[in-house]
Amino acid sequence: MEALLPKVRPVPAASERNAADVTALVVAHASVNAEYRHLVLHAPDPAPRAVAGQFFHLECPQTDRDKPFLRRPMSVYKADPRAGQVEFLYKVAGVGTRGLATLACGHTLRMLGPLGIGFSLARDWRGIVVLARGVGLATLAPLAEMAAARGIGVSAVLSARGPAQLMSVARFTQIGARVDTVFDSDGSSAPDNVEAIMRRLVDGGRADAFFTCGSNRLMLLLQRLGRELSVPGQVAMEQQMACGLGMCFCCVRNFKVANAVISRRVCWEGPVFDLDEALSW
Amino acid sequence: MVDLRVKIGALSLANPVMPASGTFADGLAQIVPFERLGALVAKTVTAELRSGNPTPRVAEVEQGMLNSIGIPSKGVAHFIATTLPFYRRFKSPLVVSISAPSADAFADLAAQFNLPGIAAIEANISCPNIEEGGKAFAMSPRATDAVVARLRAVTGMPLWVKLTPNTSDVASVARAAANAGADALVVANTILAMSIDIETFKPRLGNIVGGLSGPAVKPIVVRMTYQCAKAVDIPVIGCGGISSAEDAIEYMLAGASAVQVGTATFLRPQAMLDVIEGIAAFCARKGIAKVSALTGAVGDADMAIDALEAVP
Secondary structure, three states, X not given: OOOOOOOOOOOOOHHHOOOEEEEEEEEEEEEOOOXXXXXXXXXXXXXXXXXXXXXXEEOOOOOOOOOOOOOEEEEOOEEEOOOOEEEEEEEOOOHHHHHHOOOOOOOEEEEEEEEOEOOOOOOOOOEXXXXXXXXXXXXXXXXXXXXXXXXXXXXXXXXXXXXXXXOXXXXXXXXXXXXXXXXXXXXXXXXXXXXXXXXXXXXXXXOOEEEEEOOHHHHHHHHHHHHHHOOOEEEEOOOOOOOOOOOOOOOEEEEEEOOEEEEEEOOOOOEEEEHHHEOOO | OOEOOEEEOOEEEOOOEEEOOOOOOHHHHHOOOHXXXXXXXXXXXXXXXXXXXXXXXXXXXXXXXXXXXXXXXXXXXXXXXXXXXXXXXXXXXXXXXXXOOOHHHHHHHHHOOOOOOOOEEEEEOOOEOHHHOOOEHHHOHHHHHHHHHHHHHHOOOOEEEEEOOOOOOHHHHXXXXXXXXXXXXEEOOOEEEEOEEOOOOEEOOOOOEEEEEOHHHHHHHHHHHHHHHHHOOOOEEEEOOOOOHHHHHHHHHHOEEEEEEOHHHHHOOOHHHHHHHHHHHHHHHHOOOEHHHHOOOOOOOOOOOOHHHOOO
């Protein structure tokens, strides 16, 4: 496995990437629950060729109240080249996403992408485990589909404050994923219980790799388990961005590589990184 | 057909539009054909390895952004081995931006870039000078004179000097740079600024303060470009909040021979191409045959600045 998926993946050069700044058309936009919205866009090539873990840099609309100056990075919830569509699942959390939430069907949105390096799957993996919380679900749902399409079994542990905040379970069950849900409301999302679930999945031979996004606490838990049980992993990270193209060096995070702390750009060397090298954020 | 060519001293550019240092890298080649740019300006390189400032490194404000990146740099060897060969693939002239903490260190660094494939050196003298208690070189005419003279002594290459707007008398700094041998001035770097999150009471940048860029700074830097162009006989390159052809033309009228586009590229990656096309269309509409005719063409001949308004 190590040989098929070397830890230090070469970072693709600009000439090997395919981002473009395109104008997309809103074809659906609806609330999923009290906080999250689901945006579906018809977008020209190369946008629908985005792979799981990649993101777009969105030009969020200005409103009377909000004047977002910079674009906002957002990971792909779904991309379908045949339908020519790109989907996002996002939480309305600030100036940019409040602007985005005003988009109606028929409106257009400029979006730069696909950007960054997505998830990697080794050829000989039989099963992966994804552990997601909050908006991390949006990032990991397309990974589950990519794995299933390659014949890799998916076990998903989905964490939320309560059942009302849980999203995308159908995205996982439709591809035959084994799904565990854990909640703050009944205490099942406590680290001890999540760890016990993960250990059972590893013992059951379902975890050739771990994947996570959306929670520092869960990232640290998976990292510790991965080291103890020799399970490799990948984590998708978020960071404030200005350019999205590796130019401004705003979106750096620190990583531990061979006992040295180095910084990497989330937009260019990421947003998906080796779990073992990640540092707490 | 409008003639878009401009001259920056001995260096000829196919058009007056280039990126501002720090807002440009190989990643943009996916969107912008680099051959269409007047020049390519690389991110500032330092002699030493630098990791940069703590995050958050960016904060958005009304009509602009603050940044405190801290000039992360992989050093000269990496630049020569990796960055330089990449930019040499394009025919547009390459400008190498350098920074150092002392006049001697600046000279040592510049001397390492007397290399084929480099068209000009841009000395970013807006950085802290350890010999002046951390004040930027370009805050004072004396420190500017010292560093530019040292640079002039070690390089025969076109030497552009990038000034800081964080000075009380930018025209005197401009004169000091020109008299010490600069071939052109870049006016200007970002404006020192601060923003606080009133919910958390925390500064919104990890470095507490940072540089303001974007449309918010444009009128200030247009004024500085005007003052500098009046003060010196060498070309001035305008840089500050340019996001459209109209902005670029305004800078040229104020005295700029060329312009740098920075923050606008973050918002619209093809912004520089739009500026080039827009300048050509403007000149065609106005019946202006050569874009260089715009430089300093502001209609101020019968006007004067009131003495009470003239400071700084």
